[in-house]
Amino acid sequence: MTSTISPVRGMNDVLPEDELLWERLETAAAELFKAYDYHRIRIPVLERTELFRRSIGEATDIVEKEMYTFEDRGGDSLTLRPEATAGIVRACLTHGLLHNRQQKLWCSGPMFRREKPQKGRYRQFHQLSVEALGFDEPEIDAELILLSARLWRALGVTHAALELNSIGTPKSRAGYRDVLVEYFSAHKDRLDADSLRRLDRNPLRILDSKNPEMAELIAGAPVITEYLDEGSREHFERLKTLLTDAGIPFTVNPRLVRGLDYYTRTVFEWVTDRLGAQSAICAGGRYDGLVAQLGGRDTPAVGWALGVERVVELVRIEAAGDAEMRVPDVFVVSAGDEARRVGFAAAETLRDRVPGISVSIGSPSAGFKAQMRRADKSGARFALIVGEDEVAAGRLGLKPLRTDEPQLSLSLDEIVRQLSSALNRRE
Ligand code: ATP
Ligand code: MG
Numbered sequence: 134m135t136s137t138i139s140p141v142r143g144m145n146d147v148l149p150e151d152e153l154l155w156e157r158l159e160t161a162a163a164e165l166f167k168a169y170d171y172h173r174i175r176i177p178v179l180e181r182t183e184l185f186r187r188s189i190g191e192a193t194d195i196v197e198k199e200m201y202t203f204e205d206r207g208g209d210s211l212t213l214r215p216e217a218t219a220g221i222v223r224a225c226l227t228h229g230l231l232h233n234r235q236q237k238l239w240c241s242g243p244m245f246r247r248e249k250p251q252k253g254r255y256r257q258f259h260q261l262s263v264e265a266l267g268f269d270e271p272e273i274d275a276e277l278i279l280l281s282a283r284l285w286r287a288l289g290v291t292h293a294a295l296e297l298n299s300i301g302t303p304k305s306r307a308g309y310r311d312v313l314v315e316y317f318s319a320h321k322d323r324l325d326a327d328s329l330r331r332l333d334r335n336p337l338r339i340l341d342s343k344n345p346e347m348a349e350l351i352a353g354a355p356v357i358t359e360y361l362d363e364g365s366r367e368h369f370e371r372l373k374t375l376l377t378d379a380g381i382p383f384t385v386n387p388r389l390v391r392g393l394d395y396y397t398r399t400v401f402e403w404v405t406d407r408l409g410a411q412s413a414i415c416a417g418g419r420y421d422g423l424v425a426q427l428g429g430r431d432t433p434a435v436g437w438a439l440g441v442e443r444v445v446e447l448v449r450i451e452a453a454g455d456a457e458m459r460v461p462d463v464f465v466v467s468a469g470d471e472a473r474r475v476g477f478a479a480a481e482t483l484r485d486r487v488p489g490i491s492v493s494i495g496s497p498s499a500g501f502k503a504q505m506r507r508a509d510k511s512g513a514r515f516a517l518i519v520g521e522d523e524v525a526a527g528r529l530g531l532k533p534l535r536t537d538e539p540q541l542s543l544s545l546d547e548i549v550r551q552l553s554s555a556l557n558r559r560e
Contacts, residue, residue, distance in 0.1 A: 143248070143256030145442075153459060154445045159241070161287040162261050169280050171237045171263055176220040178243060182210040188219040188423055190394025192335040199246040213245035216393075217262045218420065218436055219427070225266060226429045235267030241441075253411025253443050262417075264436035266424065271368050274399045274419060274435050275375035281403060281415055281437060282381050288444070289452030290405075293414060295381065297401045298389040299369035300337075301361045303422060309360035310336055316354050323350050340388045356387035365398050372399060391416065395423040399435065407450050408443055415439035460512030461493035462556055464534075466504040467519040473497045476519040479529060479545055483517075486549045490556060492517075509534055514555070517548070 140146065147155060166173070182202050189195050201213040214220050217240045225231050241261045248254055263280065265273045278295065285293050300306060313336050317324060324332065325347060328339045340351055361369065376383055383401075391400045400418035408414070417437025424432035463483060467476035480492045495507045501520075508516040518530030518540065531548050532540040543551065 141256070143250035145255060145257065150458065151445070154448055154453070155441070158261070158288060158441060158444055158448065162239075162241075162284055165280055165284055165287065166239045166263065168283075169237070169276060171239045171265075174221060174224060174238045174240050175242070176214075176217065176224050176240065178214050178245070179211050180214055180220050180223065182212040184219050184223055184427070185212055185215060188222070188393075188395055188427060189215070190335075192331070192338070193393055195246060195393070199248055201245045201247055215244055215246045216438060217242070217244070217260060218264060218395075218423070218438075221262075221264050222266070222424055222427050222429070222434075226424070226427060231266060231424065231429060231432055235265070237263075237265045239263045251411070253408055253440075253446065255442060259441035260438040261441060262436060262438035264434060266434040267432055268435065269421065269433035271372040271375060271399075274372050275379065277417065277435060277437055278376060278381060278401060279379055281439070284439075285403075288448050290444070290447055292405045292407045292447070292451060293403045294405070295376075295383040295401060295403055296386040296389050297373070297376075297383045297399070298358070298386055299361055299365050299372075299398050300357055300390055300396060300400055300418075301365040302397055305360055305362035305365060306337070306357070309355070309357050312355050312360065313337065313339075317350075320350055323347075335394075337390045340390050351388060354388075357390070358385070358387045368398055391418055395420040395426065397421040401437070403439075405443075405447055407447055411443060413440070414443045414447060458512065459491075460514075461491040462513060463490065463492045463515045463517050463552065464508035464511050464513035465492065465494045465497075465517045465519070466501065466508050467497050468501040468504075469521045469524070471524050472519040472521060475524050475529075476517065479517060479519065479548075482545060483549065483552065487552050487556065490552065515552070 185200060186196055195215045200215055202210060205211050221238060221240060225236060230236050239262065242259065243257050244260050245257055247256055250256060263277060265277065301309070314332065317332055317336060317339060325344050328342055328347060331338045340354065342351065389400055389402060396418045398419040398421065401416065402413050403415040404412045405414055406412065415437055419433070419435040421433040424430065424434060465476045465480050467473045476497060477494065480494050483490055483492050493511055493513065495504055505516065514533065514535055516532045516534055518532055523529050523542070528542045528544055529548055530540050531543055531551060
């Protein structure tokens with residue numbers, strides 16, 4: 134026997150039975166993106182490796198150890214995108230989208246990181262993300278956070294808490310970095326291997342350590358909010374006021390630094406206590422330096438990305454009660470050669486004439502009883518029954534499958550009318 138081929142570790146199939154939850158998230162998000170006037174952009178999953186090295190930063194987990202990088206047949210080094218922001222900024226520069234213009238964009242699709250697979254952490258996962266380019270006002274940071282809060286409400290998610298911080302400008306951060314290096318150097322004996330490595334290369338990342346043995350040391354470290362420059366401090370104050378005015382609760386977490394180098398000023402994360410260790414469901418911040426870093430003009434920007442698998446899981450836990458499988462409205466059952474032709478054509482007529490209808494034809498070659506069983510199992514509300522008698526009489530049977538009402542013998546026109554009103558009533 135031929136053996137089957139297993140999937141790549143950490144890469145998942147999303148089966149039809151999960152589709153409703155995915156769709157619920159995607160539909161709610163798309164509506165909100167429209168409500169806030171964000172426009173969709175689609176970018177390739179492959180980019181030049183250089184793009185991610187230059188944007189995300191050499192001394193980050195992603196670039197150091199998580200990227201899927203390979204040489205293609207032409208000898209170029211390419212990388213499967215680990216996140217979307219770099220590619221979106223690249224696309225804006227490629228097409229001149231920032232020439233005297235601002236952009237509010239959203240994007241959706243798979244990301245790739247070679248992490249240790251576990252629940253909520255995969256090697257191919259999906260993000261929905263938004264970016265506002267060309268805006269430096271705290272109103273836009275607030276708008277993006279409000280959009281995400283509105284999304285949780287729309288989805289019935291209540292267990293999401295907002296953590297907020299400001300990490301200032303690269304200049305003010307350099308000052309803080311020195312203080313931090315001094316502090317951790319004085320406690321070198323208590324640093325784990327990862328943190329020791331980060332001490333020279335990227336000391337702020339030590340604050341991001343998930344090692345519980347480091348928690349106490351990290352708790353005693355100087356906090357970045359005390360080293361902010363005046364502009365960043367004011368920006369942060371205004372953002373907090375806007376969130377408070379909008380009734381969005383938040384906690385300032387001075388140790389929130391985020392894993393990517395390009396962030397400036399605002400950083401934030403939505404976390405939940407319902408998903409175990411993989412608690413971050415949405416994260417983002419301001420990246421005022423990135424566009425220039427990638428060769429464009431100085432352009433302030435801010436954005437966030439949410440992890441679709443994690444949010445879907447949270448919706449399943451918190452609000453799945455009303456999640457149903459999608460079922461067809463009508464299942465066509467036919468018996469006999471002529472009836473098969475009539476049934477097949479009738480299904481097309483229904484799709485033509487009844488707006489929004491879902492019609493399923495099973496296996497018309499199967500026996501009548503088997504087809505009726507499948508019709509029932511499909512969850513359809515009606516069976517459209519076509520037998521030799523019906524064909525001879527120029528009529529079709531419409532049988533309600535979810536009630537005890539009797540089967541009706543009707544013309545196709547009458548069926549169109551019946552179904553149009555029956556399906557409308559359901560709305
Ligand atoms: P984490 O701290 O969990 O590793 P991160 O800081 O690396 O997250 P971001 O780069 O900010 O994550 O990505 C935004 C969101 O994408 C995260 O908040 C999370 O919900 C999701 N995400 C990130 N990495 C993965 C992954 N490997 N599998 C599933 N979802 C992920
Ligand atoms: Mg990560």
